[in-house]
Amino acid sequence: MGTIPSETIEQIAAANDIVEVIGSYFPLKRAGANFKALCPFHQEKTPSFIVSPSRQTFHCFGCSAGGSVFRFVMDYEHVDFPSAVRKLAARVGITVVEKSRAIGADEDRQYEARRLLLKLHAEAAEWFHANLMKREIGEPARKYLKQRGITAEKAKRWQLGYAPDEWDAFGRWARQLGYDTRDLIISGLVKAKDEDDSGQNQISNPKPQTSYDRFRGRIIFPICNDVGEVIAFSGRLLKDGEEAAKYLNSPETPLFRKGSVLFGLHKTKRALIDANCAVVCEGQLDLISLFEAGITNVVAPQGTAFTENQGRLLKRFVDEVVLCFDADTAGAQAAERSLEALLQKDRAWFNAFAYELTVRIAEMPTGQDPDSLIRREGKEAFEKRIADAPEFFDYWIARSAEQTDLTSMTAKMQLARQMAIAISYTRDPFLRGELTSKISSRLGVLKSDFETLLPKSQRERAETVEAAAVRVASAPRHDIAMLCLLALRDEEARDFLCSQNWREILAQVAGAEILARILASDLRPSDTASLNAFMATLSSAEERLVSSWLLQKMPPNAGTMVQKWWLGIRQTVLRHQLEVARSRITIPQLSAGDIVNLQKQILDLQQQLHELSQPVG
Numbered sequence: 126m127g128t129i130p131s132e133t134i135e136q137i138a139a140a141n142d143i144v145e146v147i148g149s150y151f152p153l154k155r156a157g158a159n160f161k162a163l164c165p166f167h168q169e170k171t172p173s174f175i176v177s178p179s180r181q182t183f184h185c186f187g188c189s190a191g192g193s194v195f196r197f198v199m200d201y202e203h204v205d206f207p208s209a210v211r212k213l214a215a216r217v218g219i220t221v222v223e224k225s226r227a228i229g230a231d232e233d234r235q236y237e238a239r240r241l242l243l244k245l246h247a248e249a250a251e252w253f254h255a256n257l258m259k260r261e262i263g264e265p266a267r268k269y270l271k272q273r274g275i276t277a278e279k280a281k282r283w284q285l286g287y288a289p290d291e292w293d294a295f296g297r298w299a300r301q302l303g304y305d306t307r308d309l310i311i312s313g314l315v316k317a318k319d320e321d322d323s324g325q326n327q328i329s330n331p332k333p334q335t336s337y338d339r340f341r342g343r344i345i346f347p348i349c350n351d352v353g354e355v356i357a358f359s360g361r362l363l364k365d366g367e368e369a370a371k372y373l374n375s376p377e378t379p380l381f382r383k384g385s386v387l388f389g390l391h392k393t394k395r396a397l398i399d400a401n402c403a404v405v406c407e408g409q410l411d412l413i414s415l416f417e418a419g420i421t422n423v424v425a426p427q428g429t430a431f432t433e434n435q436g437r438l439l440k441r442f443v444d445e446v447v448l449c450f451d452a453d454t455a456g457a458q459a460a461e462r463s464l465e466a467l468l469q470k471d472r473a474w475f476n477a478f479a480y481e482l483t484v485r486i487a488e489m490p491t492g493q494d495p496d497s498l499i500r501r502e503g504k505e506a507f508e509k510r511i512a513d514a515p516e517f518f519d520y521w522i523a524r525s526a527e528q529t530d531l532t533s534m535t536a537k538m539q540l541a542r543q544m545a546i547a548i549s550y551t552r553d554p555f556l557r558g559e560l561t562s563k564i565s566s567r568l569g570v571l572k573s574d575f576e577t578l579l580p581k582s583q584r585e586r587a588e589t590v591e592a593a594a595v596r597v598a599s600a601p602r603h604d605i606a607m608l609c610l611l612a613l614r615d616e617e618a619r620d621f622l623c624s625q626n627w628r629e630i631l632a633q634v635a636g637a638e639i640l641a642r643i644l645a646s647d648l649r650p651s652d653t654a655s656l657n658a659f660m661a662t663l664s665s666a667e668e669r670l671v672s673s674w675l676l677q678k679m680p681p682n683a684g685t686m687v688q689k690w691w692l693g694i695r696q697t698v699l700r701h702q703l704e705v706a707r708s709r710i711t712i713p714q715l716s717a718g719d720i721v722n723l724q725k726q727i728l729d730l731q732q733q734l735h736e737l738s739q740p741v742g
């Protein structure tokens with residue numbers, strides 16, 4: 126996928142009035158110059174959700190959600206930025222042509238190819254489904270599903286299917302409908318005859334008689350994208366213990382990228398948001414059983430282990446995941462040596478940590494999986510298991526205590542060392558700090574001792590952060606916010622700031638990165654579309670900040686105000702430099718030359734500060 130040019134983003138922002146867009150989702154009420162509504166992102170009784178037609182932004186004073194028209198569509202529909210852009214483009218009839226892609230005929234061809242693949246997948250899903258529900262060949266599959274508690278009604282709801290145990294049943298059917306073998310091979314539903322099972326495609330001009338069906342003698346689960354279009358399939362063998370793989374998935378195709386789709390998400394995303402927690406189970410049947418039993422905040426990572434992309438995807442919906450660990454695997458691994466092996470094998474915890482998800486572990490009893498368990502114990506008992514699931518590190522400590530003697534200091538430090546490595550995957554320093562305190566207290570070791578076990582690179586990183594804090598001055602947040610507001614909204618103020626040596630000054634001020642980005646961008650204050658395009662380059666947290674600033678009243682004389690605020694920043698920086706120089710001069714081992722230099726520097730800084738405090742102009 127290419128990137129969307131910023132001119133296109135501006136054009137789309139200009140054509141989509143934010144009041145109309147949000148108004149098409151729910152009614153807005155006029156309130157003075159703005160519009161108001163009950164916030165869709167948090168529960169409230171009186172409206173604190175403001176849409177500004179003059180700024181073309183939204184902001185909630187309750188939960189501080191806010192941003193551009195793109196952000197609204199992203200957050201409301203839970204889609205990524207390119208999807209939001211395409212959606213808004215389609216709304217006003219603008220064609221989005223992504224850079225780095227050939228344009229014109231090629232673009233059309235790709236679009237056509239994608240449409241054809243989606244149509245083929247939709248029709249294939251119907252065909253597999255009809256095999257299961259209506260045809261005689263589907264009998265063994267019906268029997269199998271019945272025994273697994275999947276009624277006809279459930280099979281219909283999930284559009285389950287059956288692929289006959291024949292070499293060319295699907296291919297024959299599809300070719301009769303007019304699909305050519307080349308397209309069938311691209312879809313992954315059919316394999317070229319000379320293609321081995323490792324999935325190496327050789328698609329150069331295959332002949333019809335040289336292909337065979339990928340899915341044979343399997344229950345078929347359609348895999349959907351998050352808007353519910355079928356983009357791939359997963360096939361399960363009817364009987365366990367045959368030499369073929371139990372589950373077989375579609376290969377990577379133009380529609381399907383492995384490891385970035387979660388099975389069931391199109392049906393479960395609402396429940397995920399409501400629960401703010403995702404129950405992650407292994408297989409599609411587990412997911413269907415849980416969902417049908419009323420536990421609807423579930424996802425299945427699709428055969429492969431829980432990947433980084435899936436972690437990122439889930440973080441859009443929830444802050445917490447509960448991993449249902451198969452007792453069989455856990456048990457076997459535990460017998461081997463320690464939980465570490467298991468953790469190495471299933472990196473779910475790692476990918477979850479990397480995205481700042483809280484991880485809890487629900488271990489299934491030996492010989493049980495979520496599917497069998499919920500059928501045996503029912504919804505409430507299962508919910509209790511989920512609610513009682515210990516946090517990842519508690520689980521780990523408990524498991525380790527079973528296997529090793531944690532009263533031995535050596536064993537304890539060995540475990541602490543492993544945990545320190547696990548913690549180091551957490552990117553957020555605050556979360557890492559919290560985990561460090563928690564684990565050291567659970568293990569009964571000193572926090573400072575535990576910290577020395579953290580990988581060296583991380584300790585160094587922490588030290589650099591401290592060193593950086595000494596180098597930069599801290600200006601009051603409000604001053605930075607005011608300058609941002611002026612730079613965003615007033616042409617004259619922006620021109621003034623851009624003419625200053627802002628790069629050098631702002632590099633020395635903590636928390637001024639956003640102001641530097643505003644000044645570095647080519648946004649035009651009088652043009653709300655360019656403002657929306659700029660906001661599209663920000664993180665969601667930055668966008669919230671900017672949308673709240675935009676709703677503040679502008680000072681009447683922006684041109685002189687900006688000079689006053691800027692002066693304040695420069696004074697802050699000089700005072701900080703002065704402070705650093707004064708503290709340096711007290712260091713005992715300085716040479717005479719160093720002292721003279723520092724004295725000169727101090728005098729120079731004092732002079733500069735004095736000049737700055739003279740009235741402007």
Ligand SMILES: [Zn+2]
Nearest residue numbers: 164167185188
């Ligand atoms: Zn809100």
